[in-house]
Amino acid sequence: MDFPSEQNYIEQLSIDCVIFGYHQKQLKVLVPKLNFNGDFYALPSGFVIQDEDIDAAADRILRGRTGIQDTYIDQFHVFGKAGRSNETFLDKLLELNKDTLGEKGMNKKQYDWITKRFVSIGYYALVDINKVIPKKIAIDASIDWYDVRELPPMIMDHNEIVAKALDHLRINIDDKLIAFKLLSETFTMKEIQELYETVFNKPFARNNFQKKILDLNVLDRLEKKFTGAANKAPFLYRLRG
Amino acid sequence: MDFPSEQNYIEQLSIDCVIFGYHQKQLKVLVPKLNFNGDFYALPSGFVIQDEDIDAAADRILRGRTGIQDTYIDQFHVFGKAGRSNETFLDKLLELNKDTLGEKGMNKKQYDWITKRFVSIGYYALVDINKVIPKKIAIDASIDWYDVRELPPMIMDHNEIVAKALDHLRINIDDKLIAFKLLSETFTMKEIQELYETVFNKPFARNNFQKKILDLNVLDRLEKKFTGAANKAPFLYRLRG
Numbered sequence: 136m137d138f139p140s141e142q143n144y145i146e147q148l149s150i151d152c153v154i155f156g157y158h159q160k161q162l163k164v165l166v167p168k169l170n171f172n173g174d175f176y177a178l179p180s181g182f183v184i185q186d187e188d189i190d191a192a193a194d195r196i197l198r199g200r201t202g203i204q205d206t207y208i209d210q211f212h213v214f215g216k217a218g219r220s221n222e223t224f225l226d227k228l229l230e231l232n233k234d235t236l237g238e239k240g241m242n243k244k245q246y247d248w249i250t251k252r253f254v255s256i257g258y259y260a261l262v263d264i265n266k267v268i269p270k271k272i273a274i275d276a277s278i279d280w281y282d283v284r285e286l287p288p289m290i291m292d293h294n295e296i297v298a299k300a301l302d303h304l305r306i307n308i309d310d311k312l313i314a315f316k317l318l319s320e321t322f323t324m325k326e327i328q329e330l331y332e333t334v335f336n337k338p339f340a341r342n343n344f345q346k347k348i349l350d351l352n353v354l355d356r357l358e359k360k361f362t363g364a365a366n367k368a369p370f371l372y373r374l375r376g
Numbered sequence: 377m378d379f380p381s382e383q384n385y386i387e388q389l390s391i392d393c394v395i396f397g398y399h400q401k402q403l404k405v406l407v408p409k410l411n412f413n414g415d416f417y418a419l420p421s422g423f424v425i426q427d428e429d430i431d432a433a434a435d436r437i438l439r440g441r442t443g444i445q446d447t448y449i450d451q452f453h454v455f456g457k458a459g460r461s462n463e464t465f466l467d468k469l470l471e472l473n474k475d476t477l478g479e480k481g482m483n484k485k486q487y488d489w490i491t492k493r494f495v496s497i498g499y500y501a502l503v504d505i506n507k508v509i510p511k512k513i514a515i516d517a518s519i520d521w522y523d524v525r526e527l528p529p530m531i532m533d534h535n536e537i538v539a540k541a542l543d544h545l546r547i548n549i550d551d552k553l554i555a556f557k558l559l560s561e562t563f564t565m566k567e568i569q570e571l572y573e574t575v576f577n578k579p580f581a582r583n584n585f586q587k588k589i590l591d592l593n594v595l596d597r598l599e600k601k602f603t604g605a606a607n608k609a610p611f612l613y614r615l616r617g
Contacts, residue, residue, distance in 0.1 A: 148495060210454055217428055256456070310547075
């Protein structure tokens with residue numbers, strides 16, 4: 136979350152990004168910790184500039200924390216309950232940081248702007264975790280990948296936003312071929328299956344799974360992976376470009 | 377679209393509703409025509425009151441034009457291009473209605489409010505067309521059902537909004553069992569098939585289709601439909617409650 140100042144943003148509208156990565160049978164989410172007393176974790180978030188498309192705003196937020204711009208990112212749900220506001224969280228943050236904030240660090244006008252009710256558009260992005268070097272922005276103390284099943288408690292409804300994003304990832308995984316965005320450019324069939332098993336948190340039968348994936352008819356089979364044991368080496372695949 | 381006055385709405389945020397009905401092999405959309413010179417057609421739309429959930433706002437807009445409240449309605453996409461504004465349409469409307477509007481009919485402050493850039497949350501609803509008596513609100517000259525393939529040109533991006541809603545209807549038709557919301561409480565297998573064929577605009581093989589629907593395992597088979605020719609009468613079905 137930026138703290139808006141001179142920037143001309145649309146009021147009461149925010150964007151929250153769930154950035155998924157995958158590594159060693161763990162589906163991970165990129166979560167910054169805010170640079171204030173109080174252990175506040177918050178999804179990468181931001182606002183929409185008046186002359187900016189909402190998709191461009193989401194790209195900007197993703198790029199700001201990952202450096203990545205060419206990957207899958209899409210809106211998945213709008214969070215718009217009437218009581219949805221930063222106020223409780225910000226009151227607590229100010230209380231725990233009154234020595235350094237208050238009159239000086241956050242002026243009254245910014246505070247009014249940001250404690251209104253916010254409707255938030257949820258976006259989810261899928262990145263190749265090897266290509267991302269997580270970047271802190273000014274308000275971050277740290278930014279790290281967390282297993283989706285072991286996320287820290289986050290501010291507001293951010294944990295629910297991740298749960299809803301995971302639902303959408305599961306629903307769209309085949310139709311939009313988005314799973315492959317979580318892998319490196321080339322991968323073995325076993326690696327795809329492990330990814331699916333991680334996303335759905337259940338095992339799949341090897342033969343059925345392999346048939347299903349090959350029936351999607353979207354992969355090119357490449358050379359065998361170099362493992363040292365040539366005759367047992369698995370084939371590498373790549374998403375047809 | 378309401379023209380906002382004293383009501384305390386969230387600025388620059390609107391809701392557009394695509395209300396689908398089905399009748400005699402036609403998928404229809406409920407479209408009001410505005411009560412001004414110039415043949416302006418616009419989806420049922422509105423704004424979000426400050427203390428109102430966005431879903432409640434969509435329900436309110438649906439209820440206002442149909443009287444219906446217990447049916448399938450869900451958000452499907454946010455339309456948020458930077459250039460998305462009522463300004464061109466409203467300038468044209470004012471030009472064509474300057475004798476009756478202008479200083480008197482629409483005050484300057486309302487006009488400023490409504491010509492800003494708007495981010496719009498698209499909702500789609502599925503109704504049993506037999507239960508709806510379309511209702512005009514103050515700004516409507518008429519409100520009618522139009523075949524989705526023969527819609528009048530609508531203001532702004534409203535035709536695109538319908539196209540996107542139709543995409544979502546097709547994607548979700550089985551998972552969410554929403555097709556049945558377009559039918560009366562009881563229906564024959566032939567009626568379901570005709571509905572699917574209309575929604576997808578293509579024929580389905582009878583045996584496969586019937587198997588697929590029965591495999592969903594969500595229907596109760598009732599008595600035979602009374603047709604006068606008892607031995608050829610088809611069974612009636614109902615969505616399991």
